[in-house]
Amino acid sequence: MNKLSLFLGCITPNRYPGIEKATKLCLDKMDIDCCDLPGASCCPAPGVFRSFDKATWLALAARNIVISEEMKRDVLTICNGCYGSLVDANHELINDPALKKNTNYHLEKIGKSFKGSVEVRHIIELLYDEPGPDSIKEMIMRPIPLRVALHYGCHLVKPSKERDLGSAENPTFFDELIEATGAVSVDYPDKMACCGAGGGVRSALLDKSLEMLNHKLSRIKGAQVDCIVNACPFCHLQFDGGQVEIKEKLGIEYKIPVLHYTQLLGLAFGYQPEELGIDLNLITNKEFFEKLNIITSE
Amino acid sequence: MNESGISSALKEAGLEVLTCMQCGTCTGSCPSGRYTSLNTRRIVRSARTGKNILQDENLWMCTTCYTCQERCPRDIKIADTILTIRTLAVHEGFMLPAHRKVSQLVLESGHAVPINDDVKEKRKKLQMEAIPETVHKYPDALKDVQTLLQSCEFDKLTADK
Ligand code: SF4
Ligand code: SF4
Numbered sequence: 001m002n003k004l005s006l007f008l009g010c011i012t013p014n015r016y017p018g019i020e021k022a023t024k025l026c027l028d029k030m031d032i033d034c035c036d037l038p039g040a041s042c043c044p045a046p047g048v049f050r051s052f053d054k055a056t057w058l059a060l061a062a063r064n065i066v067i068s069e070e071m072k073r074d075v076l077t078i079c080n081g082c083y084g085s086l087v088d089a090n091h092e093l094i095n096d097p098a099l100k101k102n103t104n105y106h107l108e109k110i111g112k113s114f115k116g117s118v119e120v121r122h123i124i125e126l127l128y129d130e131p132g133p134d135s136i137k138e139m140i141m142r143p144i145p146l147r148v149a150l151h152y153g154c155h156l157v158k159p160s161k162e163r164d165l166g167s168a169e170n171p172t173f174f175d176e177l178i179e180a181t182g183a184v185s186v187d188y189p190d191k192m193a194c195c196g197a198g199g200g201v202r203s204a205l206l207d208k209s210l211e212m213l214n215h216k217l218s219r220i221k222g223a224q225v226d227c228i229v230n231a232c233p234f235c236h237l238q239f240d241g242g243q244v245e246i247k248e249k250l251g252i253e254y255k256i257p258v259l260h261y262t263q264l265l266g267l268a269f270g271y272q273p274e275e276l277g278i279d280l281n282l283i284t285n286k287e288f289f290e291k292l293n294i295i296t297s298e
Numbered sequence: 299m300n301e302s303g304i305s306s307a308l309k310e311a312g313l314e315v316l317t318c319m320q321c322g323t324c325t326g327s328c329p330s331g332r333y334t335s336l337n338t339r340r341i342v343r344s345a346r347t348g349k350n351i352l353q354d355e356n357l358w359m360c361t362t363c364y365t366c367q368e369r370c371p372r373d374i375k376i377a378d379t380i381l382t383i384r385t386l387a388v389h390e391g392f393m394l395p396a397h398r399k400v401s402q403l404v405l406e407s408g409h410a411v412p413i414n415d416d417v418k419e420k421r422k423k424l425q426m427e428a429i430p431e432t433v434h435k436y437p438d439a440l441k442d443v444q445t446l447l448q449s450c451e452f453d454k455l456t457a458d459k
Contacts, residue, residue: 010411013430017421020430036431039439041408047362048397048410051384056450060404063446106449110442158364159377168368194329194363201330201361204396208359211333280420 001130004034004076004121005068007086010042011233012078016240018277019233022262023078023123025276029269030131030139034076040064043077043085046155047199050085058099059106061089062114066107074119076126078262080232081198083122084155090120091162122156124231124261125165128173133180141270143182144295148264149225149256150178150185151216151239153232154194168192177261178229181268188223190216197238210249213242217254226288227257229264236260240281257281257288272296302350304383311382315345317372324366324376334359338366338376345379352387358394388455401456408433408443 006027012019027034042049044060065086068075077083093100094116104113127136152174160168169192175185196202196212217239220228230236239258247253258281266276273279273292308315324338325331331338336359344351351357357380366376387393400410409432418428433439447453 008430008432010409013421013432013434014409014411014413014417017417017424017426017430021424021426038431039433039436039442040431041433041439041443042404042410044404045400045410048400049404051381052388052393052397052401053450053452053455054385056447056452056455059446059450060443063442106446109449110445112442154361154363154365158368159375160368168364192365194361194365196329196361199358199360199362200394200397200400201359203400204358204394205334208330208334209361212329212361215329215332275424277420277424280423 001032002119003073004032005037005071005073006034007037007040007043007064007075007077007082009077009079009082009233011237016233016236016260016277016280018280019078019236019260019262022260022266022276025271026262026265026269035071035073037064037067037075040067043082046081046085046088048203051200055102055106057085058089058093058103061086062093062103062107063110063112065090065118065120066112066114069115069118074121076121076123078123078231078260079234080122080153080155081234083120087120088162090116122231124156124174124177127177133176136177136180136265140181140268142268142295142298144264144267146183146226147186147224148178148183148227148229149188149220149223150175150191151195151228151230151235152192153230153235154198156231174231178264181264183264186223186225188219190219195235195238197234202238206245207249209238210242210246213238214246214250214252217243217246217256220256221254225256226291227259229259229261231261233260240283243283255283255285257283257285267292267296302348302352303386304345304350305348307382307386308345308379311378313375313379313382315342315374315379318342318346318374319372321371323369323371327365327369329363329365330359330361336360341380342374342376345383351383352390353392357384357387391459393456398456398458401452405444405447405453405456408440
């Protein structure tokens with residue numbers, strides 16, 4: 001495996017720091033060489049900045065990639081949005097000399113230059129590749145027997161032509177990683193449906209965004225799970241904060257706990273929920289924590 | 299019939315929409331269209347004729363989930379088409395107020411979602427540094443980000459009207 005640098009993005013460090021902590025603890029446990037990416041900015045957010053101005057989107061994304069290039073490390077993302085933005089920008093810049101030239105014109109003003117020498121990875125596809133679900137199963141300290149509603153999120157698998165991760169309609173790689181922790185990935189209708197946050201919809205049209213979320217949550221509720229697991233802090237924010245907003249605006253209360261995959265994996269590696277920031281979500285669910293306490297004290 | 303410049307912009311971006319057969323698979327797949335007035339098939343139809351839809355607010359109801367693009371039997375890059383039309387709209391001055399605000403946050407702080415005191419406390423509770431290893435911690439890095447944004451004239455594009 002190439003050496004990595006951890007690209008944090010915005011929502012992880014600035015809203016859900018538990019995801020950052022859990023990621024670092026897990027990478028450490030698996031002996032994956034990954035350092036910080038000092039001075040990184042917003043990826044920038046694909047749905048909005050890419051919509052506004054392509055040159056800006058590419059310039060900011062390229063700067064983030066270049067910082068990692070200078071350390072000769074691949075970029076590791078823990079967010080579908082950051083992944084979509086950085087992996088697409090990296091591909092476009094590598095494959096289109098005119099775009100690269102134009103982007104480097106801007107980068108020159110800050111003394112940087114994009115070379116196209118590193119890859120952008122997402123933690124889920126990375127872990128699936130290496131060490132892989134079977135090895136993770138051997139590495140864990142204790143199984144976490146939770147019923148999980150897995151949310152892949154859109155930009156991890158789509159556009160599939162540019163992702164190379166197999167089927168976008170019925171993928172299984174993430175489910176295998178869930179099951180490696182001893183949890184059960186429960187099937188539910190509209191599992192691959194969008195959470196409704198992306199494309200600037202959550203920021204500008206919150207009510208519409210929440211209707212899409214409410215649809216998804218109602219499906220998840222029907223599957224009687226212990227929690228939702230995602231691999232994207234923006235989906236995480238939508239599921240967690242969105243439940244609070246749905247309660248206020250629509251009067252529907254779900255109380256479904258939300259975990260990033262690294263938090264679930266961290267539990268299996270022997271960490272306590274509080275060390276992983278699982279208790280720092282907006283949604284609290286007493287029964288879930290009682291269950292976790294039983295699992296983690298055994 | 300192309301006052302909006304949509305046809306030439308799509309062509310320049312390598313996006314082919316003329317092969318659309320108006321089957322409606324995109325609309326049927328759209329998670330947003332169930333709850334909003336977004337009709338993806340109709341957007342593609344307008345794109346095909348170059349009709350000026352730069353002020354159409356439906357453009358902003360797409361979550362960029364890419365489901366339509368995955369399923370289109372004619373392999374039309376539908377979501378990418380919507381993004382390209384959005385860019386034209388923004389350059390014509392059509393931008394939702396909330397999006398202007400997010401842009402300005404990035405100009406000020408380098409983050410679309412900057413840190414706040416509450417989260418600094420959460421970080422301390424987790425025994426992490428209160429300020430993350432991002433542009434938040436390095437003033438020179440923020441300056442670089444701002445230089446890039448100015449070089450791309452993003453500040454002018456997103457300034458208040
Ligand atoms: S799915 Fe493709 S061919 Fe069918 S209406 Fe939509 S864009 Fe046209
Ligand atoms: S990418 Fe946009 S238009 Fe296409 S299905 Fe998703 S929300 Fe609808």
